[in-house]
Amino acid sequence: MAAPESGDGNNGAARMVTLISSDNTRFEVEAAAASLSQTLQLTILDGGGGGGDGIPLPNVDSATLSKVLEYCIKHAPAAANGGAPNATAVDRAELERFDNEFVNIDQSVLYSLIMAAHNLEIEGLQSLVAKKVADMIKGKSPMEIRRTLGFPDPTPEEQAEMNAHMLEYGWAYE
């Protein structure tokens, strides 16, 4: 999946790339980690992001980017192995533990992360965050869902809309 060093003969130190957040913070990471992003992978394969250049990411702020890269660095080795085949049960358990811990964060960070994962096309991170948000919805009543996701209590108009919906789609609420 993630591209190995593209045969430039640089077998020693891992190739590094620089990413620049929307607020102009520079992050230097291994190309293999950044390549978990489908969006970045092409640029990196083309030799971009090295030297003093850096790849600007105008949609991702530095707080979010550092969180995204934390995920990428942790997941890069497994991705380089093509995922599961070589991974031991211990490795996988460790990744799972990391993932659970990783999304145990403030909701605002969660939404920034899912947007960034979407823009950068990091599949694993997208589904990790989507699952986390889904878990916050599961098994709850409409009002509980609203409160959990930080929606204000409905206005009378919204309440009327909710009631109409619950009438129309009664089966969903049984």
Added chain:
Amino acid sequence: MAQSGGEVAAKRPNLFPSGEDRLSALPDDIIVLILLRLDTIAEAARTSVLSSRWCRIWTLLPELTFRKAADYGHIRDVIAATEAPPLRQIRVKTNDDAPDSMAAWLPLAARRLSGVLRYRNSVEGHYEDDEDEDNTTIALPCFGKATKIVLNLGFLALALPSSGEFTRLTNLSKTRPVPRHMRAQRHRLLAAVPMLAKAPRPASTGNGQTHRPLGVSLGDGSGLCLRIAAAPY
């Protein structure tokens, strides 16, 4: 994405945005990803109450899962309501014992589905003699675009379409000993579907005690796989 400072993670900008603002900023694709992680389509539909932004997004889901009795009566309505371009998967788990309720949604599912149908009926029952089949028989319509159909019918019997509509069918297998009426179905299918009729026949099942899967493969590997899991008798 409204953050500007950002040197301290999770520090809020001056104005506190509500969860509603943040969630409403998410594109449909992402909300679909979230809803796909819920257990059933009913649960996804319930998120409509969040805001007008979320109201119809559940109808974009390319995978539909029905698990509870309450969902079951509305499968047809749900399939009819969905607007997902290709419907990748329909999964039904039920203990409903009336084939006619399945008949209400199967034809529509057959038209809409471009992927996988998984149906599992866990009703307990006994095989009756062939004469009693009528009220426990499910008529399988043509799933022209389906790539895989897995039916676990419990005690229900299956009637296959008589015309050659399963032109993409490349595999028919049963992983358990096959009851008498199912054996008859298999022969009907072989007769009904031209591609299958040309395929080499699997070894005879003899007295029906064999546990070997009955497999018919045409070898092009890309077509419809119909797997009928028959309950033991």
